[in-house]
Amino acid sequence: MSLKIILILLALSGVSGIVLGYVLRVLIGLAQRGSVELDTKRRLLQAKEQAAKIISEAEFRGEVIETERLAPIEEREEKLAAREERIASREEFLDSRQGDLNEKEDEVRAREQEALRAKGEAENLAAARSKELAKVAHLSEAAAREELFSEIERAHEEAILLRLQKLEANGRERFEEKARTILTSVIHRLGNAVNAEVMSLSVTLPSEDIKGKIIGKEGRNIKAFERATGVDVLIDDAPDKITLSSFDPLRRAIAKMALEKLIADGRIQPAKIEETVEKTRAEVADIVKQKGDAAAFETGVIGLDPKLTALLGRLHFRTSYGQNVLTHSIEMAHIAGMLAAELGADAGVARAGALLHDIGKAVDHEVQGTHVEIGRRILEKFGVDKRVIQAMQSHHEEHPYETLEAIIVQVA
Template sequence: MGGFGVVLALLLGLLIGGAVGLLWRRQRDDEIIARAEAEADKRRRSAQEEAQRLVAAAQARSDELLAGARERLEEEARRAKAALDEELRRTRQVFDFELARLREDAERDRESARELREELRRDRERLDATEERLTRRGEQQDARALKLDDLEERLDRREEALEAREEALEAQRSEVERRLYEVAQLTRESATEMILAKLDSELEREKAVRIRAQLERADSEAKRKSTNILAQAVQRSASEVSAAISVSVVPIPSDAMKGRIIGREGRNIRAFESLTGVDLIIDDTPEAVLLSSFNPIRREVAKLALTELVTDGRIHPARIEETVQKAQSEMQSYIRERGEEAALEANVVGLKPGMLQLLGRMHFRTSYGQNVLKHSVQVAHLTGIIAAEIGLDEALARRAGLLHDIGKSIDREIEGTHTEIGANLARRFGEPDEVVDAIAHHHELELAETLYPVIVSAADAISAARPGARRESLESYLKRLEGLETIATSFPGVEKSYAIQAGREIRIIVEPDKVDDASAVLLARDIANRIEQDMEYPGQVQVTVVRESRAVQYAR
């Protein structure tokens, strides 16, 4: 409003100045005419006095001067009017331009205010969600702390009991030594050797028990401390390890497009990141920008939207929102199509649309480099073949195999293992009990209620362990399995060893007369330490020591 008042005052001042100048010029012209007429009269009287013959000439001259003066006055008036009209036109143009610019600035301010309010709302929602997650984690940590305190208290009581038992053993040893002197009439050296041999046997068992208790205590303490260590390790190195699978490259026609993508004061890039949930990285990479996100679906949506924006050339917050919504709709259709194709390839019918949508999401999920959706289709084929061979329902087995990892489609969005999440999803969508059982227990066969978890587990192991499925060559795979078995059989008391679960577990059968239950714990620990020192392997290897005693008699 201040700029508009200045322009209006300027316009009024120009109008008043022009009018005053015009009046002044007219008054001056009148004075000139009056002086000219007076001069003419004087000359006429002089001419009449001087000579009669000059009257006509003087009269003609006077008329000529009067006509010229009038013409000059009219010309001056016309020029003044034209100058005033031109000044008014220019003033009006300046006023219109300033008014348009003020309106444009006001519109930009209103748009910026709307963007700021929307960004504040989103920030508030993210903060509320983060606070809720932190609250839940705090409750879980409190529950774990109480459980650890209770376990530590039980271990302390057990240690006190062990100390009391050691004192009792010492008293028993003294008593045995005294009785041996009295009854057997042994020499001191013989009695000492006999007592020491017995004590060595008892202390060996006691040592194994105490080591087992200390291992349990150390394990509980390690779990508590490893949380912070793992968090720090993930924070420091996760971005480097996962960069190859969490970054997409979007080509652009020229580096000049980077400025348009950023927008005025960064409003375009902020709008894009808030709408897609993906980090847009613009660096010195020539003719390319990077999209970074651990969620492959969000990253693909952002890639589709950014590609269309770059192709179209119109990049502003409203256009970005429209394009992102369109890309999200297209991605939902693409995910549903992938789910339908997988169900058709696995020959599984009757899946509900929601289940097909979840199935299609696994197209963007990988496990050790293996596509989870393709893995599920392969497991479906294998379970169908196995079920047909042993006389089970082939169609039901293929259904269970296709859906056995369905929980992995959303396990990064909600808490819980993929088996728990998948079983809940299957119940929600009305899947048969056999399918739910296979999803929930294909990694925990001891809890299975039917045979379907067993054949799904077998097919899952076949698909995951085949050479080339998970970025491991056949030669290194066989060499790793052979190395595990060689290390296990090198220990005394080991009868047989088997590397199973694609090398993720080593099953060891010991001789029961040479290895007791307490020594089995020490043997498992020693083999695990040897594997850690001598071998390189992905993930972890479970060492399971099996000891059994059999008594066989024949009735004749």
């Protein structure tokens, strides 16, 4: 075969291959396009089905929501209808009541008019009667009225006097009954027994030998004791006691307590006596302060100067008419406070005046004057309220009663 033929065959083969490749490519492209269109149609169909399902569910939910929304509205409409019915019935009732009230108002107005007419007629009749009386008696209206009253008084003088006496007797009985009730209530509320204990000035001795120790050699111990305490020691024939004498109740108390301590200790000598008396004096000062503070606290009297409270505590060692003066003052303060509360007076002033009414007795053995005057000066010195001083100064009627609280303190 010649070269030319071979080349022609090769050229034809190449062209055939190219044509065949193109045809195959076209066929493959057509096949792929058909597959894509099929997939697209399938997806579109699925999307339509899903959309239809969603629309169906949405319609169902919409129907449910609409049903739920309409249900409360129907209930509300029913309630509103019921309320409107009640309001309508109430309005009908109020209308009927208003009609009744209008009728009653008309009746009241009519009666008021009748009353005014009757009053006018009565006033006219009274004026006419007065004028007639004045005309007959040739008197003025005022003189005629006075004459009429005088005539009535003369005609019924005995009855008027009896009535006045009866009113006076009834008033006196009511006041006395009220006073008895108040006093009975106060006494019942307090109800404390009077402390009749008198602080003894005698010291009991355990044996006869102790008396000799107290006297000491040539009387040195007893002289040292009297000098340290300021009291007189009286030794009589009684074997079991020694009597202490002094005008100062505080000194007597210090001496009694110190002597009892010395007897208990057994060492009785001048140096020991002075030491024991000093310690006892300090203890008594503490007792005085405690007693004064306790009395003021118990009776509710606050704001007192500490020095004044200490003077009040000294009354614990003072007796009067068989009673401890501080206890007596506390009881008086309670009674005065209750009386003041019942009578509408100042209970605080009454309590303070009663508690401090015997404060002068704390120093009346040292200062000239009655215990009332001494007490007034003490209270003025410490700036106590003037009303309290007025309340305490009249309890022995040395001063006139200036306030209701002063009378209450005196009664207490």
